[in-house]
Amino acid sequence: MDFLFDVYQQGKINEARQQAERASHKADRFADDIRSLERRLDRLTIVNQALWELLRDSGHLTEEGLLAKVAEIDLRDGSKDGKITRMVKVCPRCGRNSNSKRLECLYCGDSLPDPNLFDAR
Numbered sequence: 001m002d003f004l005f006d007v008y009q010q011g012k013i014n015e016a017r018q019q020a021e022r023a024s025h026k027a028d029r030f031a032d033d034i035r036s037l038e039r040r041l042d043r044l045t046i047v048n049q050a051l052w053e054l055l056r057d058s059g060h061l062t063e064e065g066l067l068a069k070v071a072e073i074d075l076r077d078g079s080k081d082g083k084i085t086r087m088v089k090v091c092p093r094c095g096r097n098s099n100s101k102r103l104e105c106l107y108c109g110d111s112l113p114d115p116n117l118f119d120a121r
């Protein structure tokens, strides 16, 4: 009886070891993804800073103007939270509301406008 119990327990231990190994690999992949996203974010931040400095130095825009525009865009979804929330799209042909993820109107099939230039499709 003890032998059967030991075999059963060893099976459970092996199963737990395999689960831990899979979880460890998964965590490593997520860590790689995060490092990749951080590098991309750093690059985008640098490019944004460069663009801003070029615009500012051209003499047409001010830091106050930039901050006011950031606040205006942030508030477009009704909440000043530092995020852009997808909004309902209004069909230009039939005037009905559609989910912001849709490319075409659910009712008439017309193309829906994209209010945010940087939304991924």
Ligand SMILES: [Zn+2]
Pocket: 091, 092, 093, 094, 095, 096, 105, 106, 107, 108, 109, 110
């Ligand atoms: Zn429509």
